[in-house]
Amino acid sequence: MSQKIKTLLFSTLFPSSARPVHGIFVETRLRELLKSGVVETQVVAPVPWFPLNHPAFGAWARMAATPAHEFRNGLQVHHPRYLLPPKVGQNIAPYVLAAGALPTIRKLIRDGFDFDLVDAHFFYPDGVAAAIIARKLGKPFVCTARGSDITLYRQFSKPNRLIRQALSESSANIGVCTDLVDQMIELGSEPAKSHTLRNGVDLIRFSVMDRQEARQQLGLPAKGLVLVSVGHLVEVKGHHLVIELLTRLPSARLVIVGSGPWLERLQSLAQSLGVQDRVTFAGLQPNDRLKTYYSAADALVLASSREGWANVLLEAMACGTPVVATRVNGTPEVVASLHAGRLADVRDVEHLYKALTSLLASYPEQAQVRAYAELFSWEDTTRLQCELFASVIAAKS
16 A cells, blocks of 8 residues: 555553553554554643642543653654533543543644544543544544453443444454444444454463473462452452452462552451451552563463453463453453363352363463464554555545
8 A cells, every 4th residue: 555544543542651551452453563664643642630749549540640742752742631521521521521531633734744544442421522523524533442441331221322332333343352333333323334353462461481491480489379460440440359268278379460449348358258468469560571570470360241352351361371261251252272271150259160170280381372372462462453544544535
C-alpha cells in the first residue's frame, strides 16, 4: 500500500505517564499494528476531570495528574478532559465523553491530521461516544469489544440500547474472542461486519526465566508450591477464591499482583483463614516486571467471573508457566490445550482445587507451555486489522 492508513485511536483505556499500566492491552495491540508500517495513528484518550492531584485522592489524583498531551513510545497521545458526575455518570458518559473529546479531534484535523477512520476500543461508553464523533465528522468507525463492555453493560437498559445503536452504525465490530463476537451478533451486529481479532502476546517481553532465579529476586522460598494471581483487586477477578484455595494446600504460597478497592478485604480474609503468612500482596507492578512474578510461580490462577480475553493467561504461558482458570467467556479459547493448563467448570474453591490437582499431576514442561503461547503471536491479528481498515476506507470512498 503506497499511502498509509491514518487512524485515530479513541479510548479511555490507554496508558499515560501518570497511569502507565492503565489499558496497556490497547497500547500493545496498537504498538504491534504500527510495526506493519501500513498505519499512522494519533491517540485521543480522554480522562475524567478532577481538580486535585494530591496522592490522598488515589486513582482520581492520577487522572488529575495526567498531562493534556504527551509523546508515549513515539506516539502522540492527547488526554482531553470530560466531566463525569457521580451517580448519573453511567447513563450520560458517552455524551460527555464525545463532547469533551471533539474540540481536540477537530484541532487535530485543522492541524493536518485528517484521519481516515476512528479505531475505538471498549463499546461502552467509548464505542458509543465514537459513534457520535464519527457521525459529526462524517468518518467511518470501527470498535473493539474487550469484555465487560459487552458482558456487563448489556445488562443495563440504556447502555444496552446505545450499544445496539453503535453496533448498527459502525463499519465493523471486532471482538477479542469468539464469545464476544457471538454476543454482539445477539445484540444486532450484522454477522458480515463482526470479526474476531484475538489478542496476541509479546513474546519478547514475556519469556522463560529460571524459576529459582525469579524466586530469589522476589524473596520467595526456593522449594514448595507457589501460585500467582494477577489482576485488579475486585470481586470479579476472584482473588478471594485463590486465597481460600490455600486452605486446601497447607504448604503453598500465593503472590497477588495488583491494586484496587478490595485490598483490605482480601488482607482480612487471609487473616481470618490463618493463611496471612503465606500470602504476599505485591501491589501494582510495571508490565515489564510481571515476567519475574509469572516465572517464579508453578501456576497462575485466574478465578474470574467474567473475562473477554485475559491477557495474563498468555503472558504467564509465554513465561513457561501453566494456568488454572474459570471456564468463562473467551477463556476456553485461550486455554485450549493441556500444555496450557486446566479450566475449572464452576467458579468455586472445590473446582479450582480439582483443576490445580489435575495440572500438578501431569505438569507440562516449560518448553511445552512456551511453545503453546508462541501460537498466539501478533502477526495474524495485525495483518487482518490492516486488511479490515483498508476495506472500511475503500467502502467509504
